[in-house]
Amino acid sequence: MTTDPPKTLRDTDDEARHLVRQLLTTxxxxxxxxxxxxxxxxxxxxxxxxxxxxxxFLTLISDLSYHARALKADPRAALLxxxxxxxxxxxxxxxxxxxxxxxxxxxxxxxxxxxxxxLQLHPKAKLYVDFPDFRYLIFEIHGGHLNAGFGKAYALAxxxxxxx
Amino acid sequence: MTTDPPKTLRDTDDEARHLVRQLLTTxxxxxxxxxxxxxxxxxxxxxxxxxxxxxxFLTLISDLSYHARALKADPRAALLxxxxxxxxxxxxxxxxxxxxxxxxxxxxxxxxxxxxxxLQLHPKAKLYVDFPDFRYLIFEIHGGHLNAGFGKAYALAxxxxxxx
Numbered sequence: 001m002t003t004d005p006p007k008t009l010r011d012t013d014d015e016a017r018h019l020v021r022q023l024l025t026t027x028x029x030x031x032x033x034x035x036x037x038x039x040x041x042x043x044x045x046x047x048x049x050x051x052x053x054x055x056x057f058l059t060l061i062s063d064l065s066y067h068a069r070a071l072k073a074d075p076r077a078a079l080l081x082x083x084x085x086x087x088x089x090x091x092x093x094x095x096x097x098x099x100x101x102x103x104x105x106x107x108x109x110x111x112x113x114x115x116x117x118x119l120q121l122h123p124k125a126k127l128y129v130d131f132p133d134f135r136y137l138i139f140e141i142h143g144g145h146l147n148a149g150f151g152k153a154y155a156l157a158x159x160x161x162x163x164x
Numbered sequence: 165m166t167t168d169p170p171k172t173l174r175d176t177d178d179e180a181r182h183l184v185r186q187l188l189t190t191x192x193x194x195x196x197x198x199x200x201x202x203x204x205x206x207x208x209x210x211x212x213x214x215x216x217x218x219x220x221f222l223t224l225i226s227d228l229s230y231h232a233r234a235l236k237a238d239p240r241a242a243l244l245x246x247x248x249x250x251x252x253x254x255x256x257x258x259x260x261x262x263x264x265x266x267x268x269x270x271x272x273x274x275x276x277x278x279x280x281x282x283l284q285l286h287p288k289a290k291l292y293v294d295f296p297d298f299r300y301l302i303f304e305i306h307g308g309h310l311n312a313g314f315g316k317a318y319a320l321a322x323x324x325x326x327x328x
Binding site: 029031032033034035036039040041042043044045046048066074076077078079080083084085086089090091095097099124127128145147150 | 192193195196197198199200203204205206207208209210212230238240241242243244247248249250253254255259261263288291292309311314
């Protein structure tokens with residue numbers, strides 16, 4: 001088995017970094033992949049997601065959810081960011097595939113001080129933001145790929161994703 | 165660590181099965197989660213996806229892609245199916261999280277006889293359907309969840325997903 005990157009990967013340039021920044025600043029949802037503690041294989045679900053003004057990659061999820069319990073057993077995660085619109089070929093719409101480790105924000109002051117920023121980007125979360133089982137999770141990003149359309153893939157290092 | 169399902173899971177009823185069928189018949193893309201062979205954690209990307217008229221859960225991907233190479237090392241996969249539209253809260257839009265094992269369709273007759281059906285559902289694939297590195301993958305589905313909106317989650321057995 002080879003782990004060399006495929007030959008189709010392009011060098012990350014300013015155009016790619018601009019697209020990355022655009023995808024990150026506009027994202028409000030993501031697909032979250034985790035390792036399923038029951039089977040050891042992957043599991044993927046949809047989550048609320050955004051990057052805070054100070055650059056934190058963040059979600060707010062119920063502690064009782066399947067993915068939250070999976071992340072307690074193994075904090076490694078992956079994110080797919082960049083939702084295709086109603087028009088055009090969804091496979092040409094740019095998206096990010098990122099590798100991350102998750103960290104749970106402790107309840108108390110740390111939890112409370114993220115509330116206002118989260119509600120500004122996710123106003124409908126006011127329905128459940130104060131439920132006692134909801135926790136903020138921070139994604140510590142290790143790297144990944146930008147797929148900017150057919151045959152336009154870029155490898156991203158951690159530095160390509162710290163755009164704030 | 166407990167692996168009990170969360171208490172919020174509902175019994176799968178006809179309404180849920182109807183929604184499952186609707187999501188499966190209209191799906192043209194999915195998020196595919198695999199185990200990253202470099203790191204052992206999850207990896208997630210966007211793929212073309214559809215269920216064929218005879219009930220095959222299918223994608224067409226390049227053999228050179230990161231996810232194809234990951235599946236060679238570990239054929240376990242997960243799918244997120246059900247794309248939110250431009251309107252409404254994307255987190256209330258129903259979606260499926262499915263566990264699967266992937267099987268590569270061998271080149272030759274098996275590959276060729278899926279071509280027409282695939283192009284009917286994915287007309288833009290005519291640009292690359294005949295590239296020599298493209299392979300059909302069949303997802304053998306083991307089960308999963310339907311999330312039909314906030315607090316409306318259902319556990320799905322294999323039989324709930326064989327709707328053809």
